[in-house]
Amino acid sequence: METNRQKKIGGVLQRDVADVIQLALREAGVQGILVSVTKVSVxxxxxxxxxxxSVFPHNEGEKVLQEVNAVKSQIKHQVAQRTKNQLRRMPELSYFIDDSLEYIDNIEKAIKGEDNPLENPDLLPKRKKK
Structure with a gap:
């Protein structure tokens, strides 16, 4: 169970990390990849x-994750600059790909198509536990 403080810090970090990553993608001249921060848990x-x-298109997820991890310390520094008035200590940031939107998308496609997973559950891949 998250405390209000954890939720508040998570919300602040979510907004600032998203801004920093999107700014970095624009500066790097990356076109056609949309990255959004879906959740931050502290x-x-x-x-x-x-x-x-969450990365769109989905197949770019691993590449974006590697890029983000390569510049992890710069992202942390920029977020720390933005949050210095709200946080005493900047938490260590760990990055993960949120595949829930892709998972939902696959379910919707399967239900609309002939391969209905409700009739044949083996069609859906098993979801990875985090």
């Missing part, structure tokens, strides 16, 4: 924040 001691990103 540990109870506020030392670690898990950042979940």
């Amino acid at each position: 540990t109870t001691d506020l030392s670690i924040a898990k950042v979940y990103m």
